[in-house]
Amino acid sequence: xxxxxxxxxxxxxxxxxxxxxxxxxxxxxxxxxxxxxxxxxxxxxxxxxxxxxxxxxxxxxxxxxxxxxxxxxxxxxxxxxxxxxxxxxxxxxxxxxxxxxxxxxxxxxxxxxxxxxxxxxxxxxxxxxxxxxxxxxxxxxxxxxxxxxxxxxxxxxxxxxxxxxxxxxxxxxxxxxxxxxxxxxxxxxxxxxxxxxxxxxxxxxxxxxxxxxxxxxxxxxxxxxxxxxxxxxxxxxxxxxxxxxxxxxxxxxxxxxxxxxxxxxxxxxxxxxxxxx
Amino acid sequence: xxxxxxxxxxxxxxxxxxxxxxxxxxxxxxxxxxxxxxxxxxxxxxxxxxxxxxxxxxxxxxxxxxxxxxxxxxxxxxxxxxxxxxxxxxxxxxxxxxxxxxxxxxxxxxxxxxxxxxxxxxxxxxxxxxxxxxxxxxxxxxxxxxxxxxxxxxxxxxxxxxxxxxxxxxxxxxxxxxxxxxxxxxxxxxxxxxxxxxxxxxxxxxxx
Numbered sequence: 007x008x009x010x011x012x013x014x015x016x017x018x019x020x021x022x023x024x025x026x027x028x029x030x031x032x033x034x035x036x037x038x039x040x041x042x043x044x045x046x047x048x049x050x051x052x053x054x055x056x057x058x059x060x061x062x063x064x065x066x067x068x069x070x071x072x073x074x075x076x077x078x079x080x081x082x083x084x085x086x087x088x089x090x091x092x093x094x095x096x097x098x099x100x101x102x103x104x105x106x107x108x109x110x111x112x113x114x115x116x117x118x119x120x121x122x123x124x125x126x127x128x129x130x131x132x133x134x135x136x137x138x139x140x141x142x143x144x145x146x147x148x149x150x151x152x153x154x155x156x157x158x159x160x161x162x163x164x165x166x167x168x169x170x171x172x173x174x175x176x177x178x179x180x181x182x183x184x185x186x187x188x189x190x191x192x193x194x195x196x197x198x199x200x201x202x203x204x205x206x207x208x209x210x211x212x213x214x215x216x217x218x219x220x221x222x223x224x225x226x227x228x229x230x231x232x233x234x235x236x237x238x239x240x241x242x243x244x245x246x247x248x249x250x251x252x253x254x255x256x257x258x259x260x261x262x263x264x265x266x267x268x269x270x271x272x273x274x275x276x277x278x279x280x281x282x283x
Numbered sequence: 284x285x286x287x288x289x290x291x292x293x294x295x296x297x298x299x300x301x302x303x304x305x306x307x308x309x310x311x312x313x314x315x316x317x318x319x320x321x322x323x324x325x326x327x328x329x330x331x332x333x334x335x336x337x338x339x340x341x342x343x344x345x346x347x348x349x350x351x352x353x354x355x356x357x358x359x360x361x362x363x364x365x366x367x368x369x370x371x372x373x374x375x376x377x378x379x380x381x382x383x384x385x386x387x388x389x390x391x392x393x394x395x396x397x398x399x400x401x402x403x404x405x406x407x408x409x410x411x412x413x414x415x416x417x418x419x420x421x422x423x424x425x426x427x428x429x430x431x432x433x434x435x436x437x438x439x440x441x442x443x444x445x446x447x448x449x450x451x452x453x454x455x456x457x458x459x460x461x462x463x464x465x466x467x468x469x470x471x472x473x474x475x476x477x478x479x480x481x482x483x484x485x486x487x488x489x490x491x
Contacts, residue, residue, distance in 0.1 A: 016405045023404045037434035040444065069389040070396035100330070104384045107376060126376075132326035139319040147323070153376050206432075213451055214460045229432055252435035254400070259426055261408040266422075269412050 011268045019261060026257040030249035039248055041233035044216055048201045048223025049085070049237045051174060057090035059173040060166055064188070065095065065102035065109070071180025071205050072105050076112070077244035078203040078231035079178050083113035085238055092162050093124040094172065096148065098136055098183045103128045103152045109178075120153075121160040128152040133183045138191040141169045169198050174222075180205045185212055189220045203230070290480040297478045337363070424450055 041049075055061070063083070067075055086093055093115065095106040106126045110116065115124045127148040130136040140147040144166055145158040157163055165171060169192055177188050177200065185202050193200040199222040204212060206227035215221040225234055228251060231244025296318055303315035341356035369380045413419045430436030431447025476482035 014408070019405045019408055020401045023401050027400075037438060039434055040437060069392040072389065073393035073396060101384075101388075104375065104381065105389075107381055108385055108389070128375075130323060131330055132323040135319055135322035136326065139316070139323050142316065154374065210451065210455050211459060213456045214463055217452070217456060248434055252433040255429045255433050256435060258404045258407055259429060261404055262411045262422070262426070265408040265411060266413055 008268055008271050011264065012272055022257055022261075023254060026253045027250045030253050031246060034246055035249045035252075037249055037252055039229070039232040039236050039245060041237055042226065042230060044221075044224035044226065045230045045233040046237070048082075048176075048225060049234060051199065051201065051223055052082075052085050052089060052091070055089060055091060055173050058092060060092040060094060060162070060171065061086060062094050062096065062169065062172050062175040063106070064175065064177045065097040065106045066099050066177050066184050067105065067180040067205075068099055068101050069105065072108075072178075074205050074227055075178050075180065075203050076109070077228055077242055077247060078225035078234060079109050080113050081231055081234040081238060081240075081242060081244060082176065082203060082225060083109060083115055084240075085234070087114035087118060087123075090123075092122075094127065094144070094162065094166065095125060096127040096140070097129045098133060099181070100129050100131075105178075107152070121151075121155065122162055125157075125160055125162050126152040127157060134187040134191060137183055137187055141192045141196060143168060169196055172198065174199050174201060176201045176203065178203045180208070184208070185215060185221060189215060193220055286483065286486060289486055290483065293485075294478050294480065297474065334363070334367075424454075 063079075063086075072079075083093070095103075095110065097103045097106060103126055110124060110126065118124055127144075128151060130140055130147055132139070136147070145163060148157050151157050151160065169175065175188060175192060175198055177185060179185055179202050185200070185204070185208075188200050192198050200220070201223040202212070202221060203225040204227065206229070209224075209226045212221060212224065216224065225231055228244050228247045231242070232248045233244075235242045235244050299311070299318060300315055303311040338360060341360050344356040345353045345360075347353070366380070366383065369377070369383070373380055375381075411422060411425075413422055427443065428447050428450060430439065431443045431450075436443045436447070473482065477485070
């Protein structure tokens with residue numbers, strides 16, 4: 007028995023993880039979610055902004071990371087739409103603008119007016135340098151938006167010259183350039199609040215910025231999205247995903263414990279060593 | 284001159300950016316802004332150069348015709364040129380362009396990223412062993428954080444999220460801050476090496 011467990015085919019593990027993720031998505035358990043302090047802070051900032059305030063949403067992620075960030079982005083955009091905020095979208099990842107189109111289309115902004123309530127300015131190459139250049143002159147860095155309109159002629163850009171004219175910047179982030187670059191080039195030198203929707207693997211790296219007050223709020227991955235949805239009183243993809251994440255985490259922990267039990271038992275004489283094929 | 288000129292340019296530009304960051308001077312900040320704009324333009328050209336390089340590499344692979352490489356390389360070139368032409372002719376917001384992006388590129392890349400979850404589960408079963416005290420601490424911390432970050436953890440023990448928060452806010456924060464400061468000092472040292480022409484790896488060839 008121990009020998010069979012020690013030599014467990016990795017496809018068995020894949021199948022169990024697949025089932026642990028898919029079954030709760032099809033039949034939700036409804037475990038409920040708690041709201042983290044960083045998520046609450048971002049929600050409160052959005053709530054405190056007067057209608058008509060301009061905010062920047064920068065899509066600094068690739069489609070690989072966006073799968074994890076979509077639920078948080080949608081919840082955030084829906085909140086901004088309900089508050090009547092003007093959203094200036096842009097991206098410092100080449101895939102950012104196309105993902106922004108997907109994000110706007112999947113949120114309540116699809117019922118709003120393009121160019122007046124929201125805009126997609128497109129992609130600017132150059133990473134951190136591009137962020138710094140954009141910060142001092144938004145219409146100069148993006149002379150035309152993603153749809154080919156002259157940026158300065160759009161009603162949403164009225165009174166917007168640099169990032170000092172926006173109330174908040176949210177980076178939808180999964181890599182570089184991301185939160186540290188925004189804080190270095192914009193948040194600290196220009197005193198503009200920075201918040202983020204972030205992939206889980208990067209959350210531990212952001213704790214110094216949160217604790218120092220350089221990062222004003224955060225939606226950490228699907229857990230943060232579920233919390234944000236509960237603050238808004240809706241059940242979206244984030245809430246549904248938390249059941250799947252709960253069960254899959256338990257399953258992975260069970261595999262770790264089982265692996266250690268097998269390892270310890272196989273140390274005894276007479277039991278062969280094994281491994282996953 | 285092939286090496287001296289780039290080193291001189293790097294020195295002048297680097298010093299200009301540093302000085303303009305620390306001192307308020309209109310001519311200096313104007314010059315720094317121009318250099319920043321050049322940086323954006325050079326980056327855009329680099330994208331074009333990377334595309335040409337990618338086509339050259341994969342065209343060679345197709346010409347070699349080894350195994351299935353030619354098929355993968357051919358798919359890359361066809362899809363790259365196809366999407367570029369579609370974007371240039373129809374525009375990147377055209378529904379056909381957005382369809383291929385949403386229906387092929389996004390799920391494809393998200394799938395590759397999501398598969399790491401399965402590999403991690405398999406690797407954890409195979410390799411996450413309590414061989415010593417350090418490994419035991421790591422395992423217990425990982426278990427607490429994994430459960431503290433999902434609702435079921437709170438159901439199992441109401442104090443688990445608080446323990447998870449402590450792990451993140453105290454030991455993790457101390458470690459992360461130490462790494463940040465270390466990386467910052469390393470960045471200054473590395474920047475000085477580039478400015479003074481000691482570090483030349485960006486020119487190609489050996490580093491000094």
